[in-house]
Amino acid sequence: MKRKFLMAVLLICVVAVFVYGLVVPKFSLMAKIKTGILRRQIQREIAGAGSHDWAGEYYAGDGLGMNVNLLIAPEHGYVFEWHGCLGLYDRNYGSVTSTNGRLRLSFTFNNRQEGFEGISGEFIPVHWGERRYLVPTSDIVGFCNEVNDGSEPRDRIHGRYLMRRGDQTKSATSNAALPVEFQVYLLKQPVTAAIMQVGQTTTRPDSSDFKIKDTTVMINAGMQQGLHPGMKLYVTEPDFLVENVKLMNVTDGESEGFITQFGGGDPAPQVGWKLSTRAPWRTESNSTVAK
Helix, strand or coil: CHHHHHHHHHHHHHHHHHHHHHHCHHHCHHHHHHHHHHHHHHHHHHHHHCCCCCCEEEEEECCCCCEEEEEEECCCEEEEEEEECCEEEEEEEECEEEECCEEEECCCCCCCCCCCCCCCCEEEEEEECCEEEEEEHHHHHHHHHHHHHCCCCCCCCCEEEEEECCHHHCCEECCCCCCHHHHHHCCCCCCEEEEEEEEEEEEEECCCCCEEEEEEEEECCCHHHCCCCCCEEEEEECCCCCCEEEEEEECCCCEEEEEEEECCCCCCCCCCCEEECCCCCCCHHHCCEEC
């Protein structure tokens, strides 16, 4: 009886996987076979390309729920897969077009950038010494924030932005070779500031039972100190908080931004809180860059 029950459960699982593959083509057997063929073709192309400008295998993730792998080359295109704790979360493949320093991806399957799925449709290849990154065109400022806060150049494979596998052991000298218009976002030294005014707080729901609170603040630093819209500063005092200010409007000597807090346990922002573009938990030893 027990054996029959186990066989029935196994049969149900097999049928469920088969049906799911039919309903979601990206997880079908045909997509898996096609991905395997493309992966081998791209790997052979990369092996024969020498020191190509951007061809390679890239990774971004935390080793847990986010493990994004991108295998990419000019002739055979790319293969993208997102793996997490429960297995394969997303997959796509297609061609690559390189125009004016931008890489544009075509998609075989629907590419929805939401939750644990999706990938940017356009990247900028970024050279940083011996390293190679692929940064979404729409998130160059976010990459600069990671450089300023000490997260990049990282000394391990895990990170938010796609880096060529193995490059975590390579040096990153001077500044990352970003487009000219974004060079001003890379700070030579951390900028420190303080909250001088607290504005309105608004709440919005998230997918769980928690409320998200957004509070506007004014800080006593601006363009004269090297700040620009989109930059991020971290709360350094009080030192028990893990909060940050995202800048919206910046003038010569002041900036307006907002602090986003989840739930109701954290204290509301206060005048006098100290801020820095350098994350307080980062030290100089986190970085291998020579500035």
